[in-house]
Amino acid sequence: MRPISGWTLKELSPSSIESYLKCPFVFFANKGFRLLDMDEIDLDLDVRQSGQFYHAVADALLDPTRRLVWSEVELMELVEDLKNKHLIISETDPTWEPRKAKIVKWSQHFLDFEKDWLSTYPATQVFGRETSWKSPWGSDIVFRGKIDRLDINAEGQAVLIDYKSSTAGKAGPRSWLANNDLQLLFYIWALRSGGVSDFRGEIVGAFYYDLKKFDRSKGLHLRQESTLLASLVRKNAGVSPEELEEFMLEFEKKIDQTLFRMNQGCYQPEPDDQKDCQKCRWNQICRAPPSELKFQPDTNLLLRAGAGAGKTTTLIRLFFETVDHFRSTHKRWPRIVLTTFTRKATQEIRERLMKEALRREDPELFRLLQSRYYVQISTIHGVLSLFLSRSADKLGLPKDFQLVDEYSLLKHEKSVLKKRAREESDISGASGGV
Ligand code: SF4
Numbered sequence: 001m002r003p004i005s006g007w008t009l010k011e012l013s014p015s016s017i018e019s020y021l022k023c024p025f026v027f028f029a030n031k032g033f034r035l036l037d038m039d040e041i042d043l044d045l046d047v048r049q050s051g052q053f054y055h056a057v058a059d060a061l062l063d064p065t066r067r068l069v070w071s072e073v074e075l076m077e078l079v080e081d082l083k084n085k086h087l088i089i090s091e092t093d094p095t096w097e098p099r100k101a102k103i104v105k106w107s108q109h110f111l112d113f114e115k116d117w118l119s120t121y122p123a124t125q126v127f128g129r130e131t132s133w134k135s136p137w138g139s140d141i142v143f144r145g146k147i148d149r150l151d152i153n154a155e156g157q158a159v160l161i162d163y164k165s166s167t168a169g170k171a172g173p174r175s176w177l178a179n180n181d182l183q184l185l186f187y188i189w190a191l192r193s194g195g196v197s198d199f200r201g202e203i204v205g206a207f208y209y210d211l212k213k214f215d216r217s218k219g220l221h222l223r224q225e226s227t228l229l230a231s232l233v234r235k236n237a238g239v240s241p242e243e244l245e246e247f248m249l250e251f252e253k254k255i256d257q258t259l260f261r262m263n264q265g266c267y268q269p270e271p272d273d274q275k276d277c278q279k280c281r282w283n284q285i286c287r288a289p290p291s292e293l294k295f296q297p298d299t300n301l302l303l304r305a306g307a308g309a310g311k312t313t314t315l316i317r318l319f320f321e322t323v324d325h326f327r328s329t330h331k332r333w334p335r336i337v338l339t340t341f342t343r344k345a346t347q348e349i350r351e352r353l354m355k356e357a358l359r360r361e362d363p364e365l366f367r368l369l370q371s372r373y374y375v376q377i378s379t380i381h382g383v384l385s386l387f388l389s390r391s392a393d394k395l396g397l398p399k400d401f402q403l404v405d406e407y408s409l410l411k412h413e414k415s416v417l418k419k420r421a422r423e424e425s426d427i428s429g430a431s432g433g434v
Pocket of ligand 1: 022023024026270287
């Protein structure tokens with residue numbers, strides 16, 4: 001695919017960089033063509049909506065007064081207000097009341113967890129919730145985003161928090177960089193580069209806050225004394241200031257490389273993980289190379305890929321792997337049917353099989369490919385008519401039956417009618433003469 005030119009980006013978010021690194025084509029489809037995936041119509045909340053709602057509740061519970069005691073009635077009112085504000089579910093939905101009770105119970109757990117945390121780290125204060133930041137990267141690009149939460153102590157030491165419904169695979173900076181999970185490193189960079197105007201503190205930690213497990217230990221923290229992180233420091237975990245600088249350098253290098261590729265117009269379908277292609281809505285049109293399908297005897301394989309992506313190459317490889325396996329297991333040739341949609345594709349497959357047999361210098365294989373008894377290469381119509389003709393007597397069809405399409409049938413009916421009309425006029429002409 002040729003690079004796309006003439007399209008420049010001015011403003012980006014951390015999630016857009018993550019999206020590009022997952023697959024540049026998906027990023028371009030969303031940002032360049034503005035082809036956004038439509039949300040599937042679903043009466044139930046999906047995982048993303050549900051996560052966003054719990055996030056909103058957590059945020060509302062940490063009001064500036066840090067009131068950690070709420071009555072059940074107050075919690076119910078809060079959840080109801082947020083439901084109306086976020087329009088997440090219809091007024092009359094019968095599932096709302098049980099769902100609300102579950103969220104209220106969860107809210108109580110959240111408050112208890114916050115109380116425990118505050119008793120362990122009494123110096124902690126919530127400095128910011130949903131804090132907007134904006135920072136230039138070089139002279140052309142500006143990054144912007146929001147930090148879920150910023151905790152700070154009296155000495156100005158701060159800890160960044162990002163709420164998540166699950167923190168699986170988010171252990172720390174090494175795995176973040178390896179998995180292109182760059183959100184927290186972005187936030188550290190944004191705060192250090194003055195992206196939040198009224199923040200003058202020192203970042204001593206950045207953590208994911210698991211809203212299901214109530215765990216905020218996954219992340220990065222500096223190995224130093226801090227009233228925000230006392231118990232974590234005692235475990236002698238964490239990174240040194242020098243290590244943090246190395247992570248940040250690696251992060252900046254990754255962003256520079258990514259922006260360079262974007263500037264070069266590289267938006268190829270190159271998934272970071274081919275497993276994502278199975279669920280991707282672009283997988284029928286993006287022309288990504290098909291994932292390497294492994295031959296497995298007696299197993300149905302399904303290969304989905306767009307036009308020009310290399311499905312035929314994979315089919316040819318699987319054909320020979322099947323032949324080789326069958327030949328070595330059963331000491332005879334298999335019988336194989338290969339079907340295509342068009343005659344042109346049939347011809348192409350036949351030629352490519354022949355070429356491969358020649359390359360292998362295997363005359364027996366060459367003969368096999370020429371035998372219609374062993375290898376049937378045909379269009380779907382061709383294969384079906386072959387099966388029908390072989391089973392005509394069982395299906396009660398005449399031996400000389402023919403398959404016709406609608407157009408041929410119409411043509412045939414017209415010619416029969418014309419013939420009939422001619423015969424009738426001949427008869428009436430003849431009788432008029434008597
Ligand atoms: S199917 Fe794979 S390669 Fe194609 S756009 Fe989706 S993620 Fe990218």
